[in-house]
Amino acid sequence: xRQPLVVANWKMNMTSPEASAYCQSLRGLLPDEATxxxxxxxxxxxxxxTVRAGFAGSYLRVGAQNFYPASKGAYTGEVSIAMLKALDCxxxxxxxxERRLHFGETAETIGNKVKVAVExxxxxxxxxxxxxxxxxxxxxxxxxxxxxLTCLKHLRPAELEKVVIAYEPLWAIGTGKSATxxxxxxxxxxxxxxxxxxxxxxxxxxxxxxxxxxxPNNIADFARADGVDGALVGGASLxxxxxxxxxxxxxxx
Ligand code: PGA
Numbered sequence: 358x359r360q361p362l363v364v365a366n367w368k369m370n371m372t373s374p375e376a377s378a379y380c381q382s383l384r385g386l387l388p389d390e391a392t393x394x395x396x397x398x399x400x401x402x403x404x405x406x407t408v409r410a411g412f413a414g415s416y417l418r419v420g421a422q423n424f425y426p427a428s429k430g431a432y433t434g435e436v437s438i439a440m441l442k443a444l445d446c447x448x449x450x451x452x453x454x455e456r457r458l459h460f461g462e463t464a465e466t467i468g469n470k471v472k473v474a475v476e477x478x479x480x481x482x483x484x485x486x487x488x489x490x491x492x493x494x495x496x497x498x499x500x501x502x503x504x505x506l507t508c509l510k511h512l513r514p515a516e517l518e519k520v521v522i523a524y525e526p527l528w529a530i531g532t533g534k535s536a537t538x539x540x541x542x543x544x545x546x547x548x549x550x551x552x553x554x555x556x557x558x559x560x561x562x563x564x565x566x567x568x569x570x571x572x573p574n575n576i577a578d579f580a581r582a583d584g585v586d587g588a589l590v591g592g593a594s595l596x597x598x599x600x601x602x603x604x605x606x607x608x609x610x
Contacts (some may be wrong), residue, residue, distance in 0.1 A: 359564050361394040361580075361607035362521060362587035364482060365594030366422060366450060366568075369401055374489035376404035379597055380411025386601035391416040391484065394587065394607040398594070402436055405444045419450035422481075423456060426466070438477045449474050450589075451481045452508055454527045460480040464507035474512040475519050482521045483508055487550075489528035497526075500543065502551050508511050510592070514557045521564045522548050523589040529569025533590060538585070541567040545584035572601035580606040 371379065380398075387396070399420040400408050409417045422515050425435035441449060451474065452467040467483070473482040485504040486495045501524070509517060523543045529535050536544075546564040567579050568589030579585055587607060593599040 359562065359586045362564055362566060363390045363394050363396050363607060364420065364448065364450075364523075364587070365396075365398040365600055366453070366589055366591050367398070367400045367404075367595060368422070368455070368591060370595055371400055371404055372602045373404045373407045374552075375402050375604045376407045377411055380408055380417075382597040383417070383601060384412070384415060385419070386597055387604060389415070392608045394604050396604050399448065399450055405441070405446065409445050418447050419445060419507060420450070420454070421446045421451050424449055424470065424474075426469045438473050438479060442477055442479060445517045446479060447482045448482055448521070450484065450523075452484045453598065454484060454486060454525065464504065467508045468511055471508055471520060475512060475516050480519055480521055482523050482566070483522045484589070486525040486527050486530075486569070492526070492528065498547050499608070501547065505548065505551055509552070509555070514555060514559065517552060518559060518562050521566060523566040523568045524548065524591040525568035525589060529565070531570070533570050535568070535570035535572075537576050538582040541579055541585050542582040545585075545586075549584065571603060573599050573606075576603045 362557050394440060397418045397420045398408050399422045405419055412419060421441045424438050424441055425432055429437055451470045456462045464469055471481045471483055485501045488501045491500050526536050549560040564586040566587045566589050568586050569588045571588045572593045
């Protein structure tokens with residue numbers, strides 16, 4: 358049985374003092390012990406230490422939104438995976454569509470990042486998803502299949518089990534227009550089928566999340582959807598009350 362995973366992607370939001378207040382508030386809203394879902398908050402780099410300290414002594418975990426896949430050296434402005442590890446990050450988001458779009462990240466770079474994260478024992482949350490025009494052309498599965506194959510090509514079967522896949526249709530991100538739970542279930546099934554051979558049939562342990570305009574109002578449907586093991590939450594995760602409500606939806610699954 359896969360443990361649900363609920364991830365907050367704060368994007369470029371929250372100063373360190375704001376993050377500190379958030380952690381206190383979230384801890385007050387969630388039970389002391391993990392009842393079912395694993396909960397991870399991915400703040401900007403500047404608030405990682407604050408969130409780590411704010412969650413100390415609880416089951417809540419801190420993650421990161423990005424890193425640069427070289428070990429160290431002359432890469433002004435970048436942050437390495439070892440730096441994240443030293444701050445107790447257990448997860449890192451990789452291949453988010455905003456990074457592909459605004460920062461020109463290619464499948465090649467993303468594949469490299471996935472490999473480096475796994476090598477360092479940090480779980481990559483690999484985002485895949487189609488645009489609206491790809492969807493209208495009936496290309497959703499083809500596009501996602503291609504993203505999976507190129508971004509995961511450096512991993513061995515046993516390493517693939519350590520990756521979390523987030524299905525995030527681009528047209529649903531930050532638009533208030535989520536996919537349906539049926540769409541999410543269908544894509545979660547497709548993702549497992551696509552990776553079945555590469556993973557020698559061991560896809561049962563691999564978690565697939567849904568992301569894109571998740572809110573407390575629509576999360577119950579996703580939590581019930583077959584093969585959907587959690588959520589990657591952007592906008593709604595900035596409000597501790599909303600994020601806690603989303604986490605609680607997975608406690609009954
Ligand atoms: P959203 O973002 O929940 O604001 O749509 C999701 C994401 O980008 O991960």
